[in-house]
Amino acid sequence: MMADGTAETARPDSGYNFAYLDEQTKRMIRRAILKALAIPGHQVPFGSREMPLPYGWGTGGIQVTASVLGPDDRLKVIDQGADDTTNAVNIRRFFARTANVATTERTQEASLIQTRHRIPETQLQEGQILVYQVPIPEPLRWLEPRESETRKMHALSEYGIMHVRLYEDIAQWGRIANSYDYPVQVNGRYIARPSPIPKFDNPKMDMNPAIQLFGAGREKRIYAIPPYTKVKSLDFEDHPFDVETWDEPCALCSARNSYLDEIVTDDRGTRMFVCSDSDYCGQRRDAGHRGHQAPPAGLLGQTGGKENR
């Protein structure tokens, strides 16, 4: 599969190595990824590099993707569920230019998906890799600012501080108030941040057949959840974990089981709720599902599944 044919065509932006990073950096990141998989949920330090975009724009995820990506991959990038937002478009174009990799917007066609703040609605399959962009990897950071202390807490599996935090929420609000970045326990051991995905997505992490890799560029940490691994959202027996629900279905595709974004449509408070996963919504509309505010067929040009090479 190697060398001859693909090697020639797969180096479009001369002057950069394949997928931007040099080979020694990739080896270092690859070693970190394997240790992260061997210790699910544990944050492995790595020598995060300067990337040609600022921290907060996915430098950790990009470095993980660059170290994993190959010429046979098909890459999908989403930002808040959408393929067509600035961050997603930029990162997709970055890898199309530096790795000449095929891209897609269809979840089921992608071998590698880099994501900011969502897990696709379409069930992931074995063989797929999901790379999360992570701003703050340490779940205990806002409770204990000292790295030396949080490291000890993880080492001793001493997570009382987190349970107290969640309990305080219940005492004050009657429920656990986190609606995103809701802490999880991986394989019954490490508490980890799922990155700022809505808690709606948390159940998808549990026993997922895909490989889930997390990259935090500024904080220089990589962690992972192997396929078929137990991921439990923290809760209490009398306050079990639950996810958001909506009173109405998606206004465009009428989905009732997907995460909806609220979109304000004028200055008089009119609003509509639509799928945050643009590919999922588009595919449903292509299949004939229509919501109560869907434009007449043919008017809405954009649907999922655009491809570029």
Next chain:
Amino acid sequence: MSTSRSHAQDILPGFVDEVFDAQACFRLCLEAFSFPARILELPVDLSPPAPMNPAAAACLLTLADMDTPVWLDHAAAETSAVADFLRFHRGVRMTAAPRECHFALVCDAGHLPAPERFALGSDEYPEASSTVLVQVEDFDIDAGPLWHGPGLREPVRLWPRDLPETFLEERRAMSELFPRGVDYLFTCGRRLAALPRTTRLED
């Protein structure tokens, strides 16, 4: 191959394509660590110096370099060929102390040292631990113990042949040390299978 240090012309070639062969082999390692006990086939051609097999050589060329001390067992270090190969292609530094190594290459599986002879990492830094490559004669998939843990939807059997009888007992004891531990990559010719530390023996 000479018994002393190899001459430059004796050193066998590494990857045909440094970038894409390494990437393909990393994906193999990624799959192996993600799906423990699954036997995978090497996607590239490689003719490493004896006694190192192609799968072990591919893993080391993919993952080892000047930042990762490698320990060779007596069989791998019998001639300087393996060390010279790794030094030439990756600038790898050899270490005589298994407890200091990032990677270990064990060609005599029957004398695989116990886990605690390698680096187990600490509770704070469990990733500072050895990855041990063990060359075996074959994999038995119908025999041996049931393994379970992350990456395994249901428990599977795998027995890398020629391991010492003490291996299972040591493995059981190592699981108690979690998150400390070593991660194993078993190789056989062009095939490999991983048993990372989270893969446990069925009780």
